[in-house]
Amino acid sequence: MTMLTRVVEILETISGDLKEFMMLLQNCQPIHRPLATNIFIEGQMFGRHVEKQRIINFLLHDGGPSTGGKLGVLPIVGGMGVGKTTLAQHVCDDERVRNHFPIILYSNFSYTRAMARGEAVFVLGSKNAVRDAKKFIKILHVLKEKYLSKRFLMVFEDVDMGKKQMLEELLPFFRHGKRGSRIMITTNNRGVASLGTVQPINLKVMPHQEYWFFFKAHAFAGRDVEEDPRMLAAGNAIARKLNGSFFGAKIVGRVLKAHPNLRFWCKVLGSNIGGLSLLGDGIGYIADLAENLLPNYANICEVTISKTPYPSQTELASVVAPRGDIGFAKVLLCRSVLPLQSLYYTAHCSLRGPDYSPEFTKLEGSRFAHLTPLKKIFPKISNICV
Incomplete structure (x- = not known):
């Protein structure tokens, strides 16, 4: 009984010390810890x-x-x-x-x-x-x-x-x-x-709380997610519209990371990223998702899957208009790093410059004929290159 009394006294002392410690913490400014950018090692499986x-x-x-x-x-x-x-x-x-x-x-x-x-x-x-x-x-x-x-x-x-x-x-x-x-x-x-x-x-689709954790690691790039409540709310709403798609988190998150401003995020939120079909082999979904994120002067002509990246390709967030009439770009949409292979999803895009005109395109003959009126040729998909 004496031993039990002694244990109770020790616990009461510890409890009293903790109360003082908690009161001390309440007078301190909170320091937010940013989300680490390397929270997921490339090729690591998330969940499951x-x-x-x-x-x-x-x-x-x-x-x-x-x-x-x-x-x-x-x-x-x-x-x-x-x-x-x-x-x-x-x-x-x-x-x-x-x-x-x-x-x-x-x-x-x-x-x-x-x-x-x-x-x-x-x-x-x-x-x-x-x-x-x-x-x-x-x-x-x-x-x-x-x-x-x-x-x-x-x-x-x-x-x-x-x-x-x-x-x-x-x-x-x-x-x-x-x-x-x-x-x-x-x-x-x-x-x-x-x-x-x-x-x-x-x-099944990942529960939102788990998917939100995955999405944040791609979209916030190590920034403090609680720094701007409006950005946090916009990001959460975007994640919900993606319906648990890992492709969506990678593609959209990559673009959001490159444009960390509320106006752009709200523009993405207002786009049709949530109204896309998740059926099929994934290529259609990826192409449609990219079309909602590309600037209006860019059009997807073809989507390819390759086991190695193209030598000259650009990021989705870095697409710029050509100086002249028409340009072309290979745009990396998404990369899947898996234990047995890596896959690169690339959009081959036509770009309209300030000097573009449909009449000029027709005069050029067969070289640009397939681009008029620059509508998406879909689905035109290449096989995986071994």
Whole structure:
């Protein structure tokens, strides 16, 4: 009892000291700590840690006799831009997964990247999309004897209903692999999930509070976010209009960071960035989003995805009008740094200068004919360059 009394006295003393300390703090001016610009390392996955662990548990678990040696297929289902590809690639890059599977194959049906343990990464296939199961099997046949007789992980990216039929023809080929082999599928179509042998991983849009944290790191560039309540409110409203799109946070945040003034932010808020479709492969969304941010003298002619940046390209926030009549610019819209590759989304734009006139354009003949009347040619999309 004496010991208990002593403990109570100590706690009361500490509590009393804390009251004095809190009173002292109330008389001090608050010092706001700015948001660090390097809060996210390039290529680092934001959130999705629970989903990642669920996937890894599926990949590493043999399943036991109850599975009958059946090839395990796990679908990852979610809308455009929620992070399916990012999640799948980070799972493949996890050390536990790399050590468990002698070979990991990652395919988007245009090319297949093969990562064999202890060997350099190599790419199979061509730049042209493979639309026939027999051709795909022919491409994979070079791996069958050396790798596919072992335990493997095969990942198919962006599977739609057309590719689902092709996968159904491919699955018997993969069932010859060693017990414990796995297949992962990423898709935005719930109908494709029926290929799974287990319940799918369903990715939803990030809750606003988590997404707001991600958006701030891109838009505020290390500035004190509480320095100007009006900027904070405008930024929050812009983030809500983007509906949890990671592409949106990167593209819009990059432009806002370059123009840290309330008038510009309100202009972005009043644009149509929130009324865009999140369906499809993401290119349409990215192009439409960029059109709302480009100056009125710029028009998107083409959007390309490449694995390396163009030598001469400009930032979206740095586009300027040409001095003469017509100019052209390659505008970097967004960069996705992933464990297995980096992707650069670039808009090829035509720019109208002060001397531009439709009549002059027509006189120039075929060189500029396709630009009249400088309307967006959409969608004209190039494949990923391997």
